[in-house]
Amino acid sequence: MIMKITRNSTRAVRIGNITVGDGNPIAVQSMTATKTQNIDATVQQAEAYRLAGAGVVRVAVDSDKDAEALGEIRRQTTANLAVDLQENFKLAEAVAPFVDKIRYNPGHLYHHQREKPWQDKVRFIIQQAVDHDCAIRIGVNCGSVDPAKKAKYDPEDSITPMIESAIEHCEFVDSLGFTRYVVSLKDSDPSKVVEVNQRFAQLRPDVPLHLGVTEAGMPPDGIIKTRVAFEQLIGRGIGDTVRVSLTLPNDRKPEEIAAGREIVDDIYSGRVRSVVKFDDKALNIISCPSCSRVENEAFIDLAQSVKEMTQYAKDYEITIAVMGCRVNGPGETDDADLGLWCGPAKVNLKRGTDALGAFGYDEILPRLKQELDAIIQTKSLA
Ligand code: SF4
Helix, strand or coil: CCCCCCCCCCCCEEECCEEECCCCCCEEEEECCCCCCCHHHHHHHHHHHHHHCEEEEEECCCCHHHHHHHHHHHHHCCCCEEEECCCCCCHHHHHHHHCCEEEECHHHCCCCCCCCCHHHHHHHHHHHHHHCCCEEEEEEEHHHCCHHHHHCCCCCCCHHHHHHHHHHHHHHHHHCCCCCEEEEEEECCHHHHHHHHHHHHHHCCCCCEEEEECCECCCCHHHHHHHHHHHHHHCCCCCCEEEECCCCCHHHCCHHHHHHHHHHHHHHCCCCCCCCCCCCCCCEEEECCCCCCCCCCHHHHHHHHHHHHHHHHCCCCCEEEEECCCCCHHHHCCCCCEEEEECCCEEEEEECCEEEEEEECCCHHHHHHHHHHHHHHHHHHC
């Protein structure tokens, strides 16, 4: 049975040689996990994504050398490329000539407001996009919302500050006369992804949405979490591009594209697996999809080992986050009961927002188990 889905009538946004929104096919995206300066490996992975059907491929750029490498990568692949500016809005100038889309996160622009208000930073980014024929993604992430926005609402309400931030930026970018942008609102909790995107789509049905569940983890759980969110959103006509973020070794990363296509195709064919449920009352392991910022390749194996070692706690409502780097690891683990983020030689362990220290890769599992046992004991006594 083909499912009749009436898509939201979003505006068309061209990204390189594809167009998203306005009823165009839902584009599937991914991100390279190779070291960006390893040009051969990065080109090879970008091409593998493109051949698997990726509409856009994001590349991490953290330094001038990465930006230089990006120029060469651009010459060697026909994939539509994107870069995330992270905390460095000025990077837009160096990368815009080589990419088709620039992502900025409103939650990264509020620093040093007095010297340079966020509006000036956005103006700068948009000017680079105009000068170099780029689209923009305004990417709001639950882990990095402007603290001033969060302070206005109940600490339990993580969704309203995200929406307020996205709407504010859309209105500002519109006021600059620039409409070639999409928005993303991501969280690691599929039900929050559904709610935040539904509420945004009601307020701005014209703006194309890029959907994703962050740090979804390893397959099959990561695919299930993502499917739960996408079925509810795409089935209601919401979503113009998607990413399935999976923790996978480099040679298996194109599976993200295959998973995204399969979910979208299934929804359109009516193969909606409402029977597939993500049990948010059970142990939840979230882990990032990895990217060039990973400093120790052992991260992927560690994520897998954490999943296996913690199975004995599967019936407890506990979240464990495993992140691959020091850039996003410390912040993205704040909401988990136990968080691990990987450095070059040590793994940092947190319980909630409290840092418990850094441990060798061969020491971390028993240390994690100790903390997990302590949490289980507290829950059993409650
Ligand atoms: Fe990359 Fe770090 Fe995010 Fe993982 S947490 S995807 S390594 S930036």
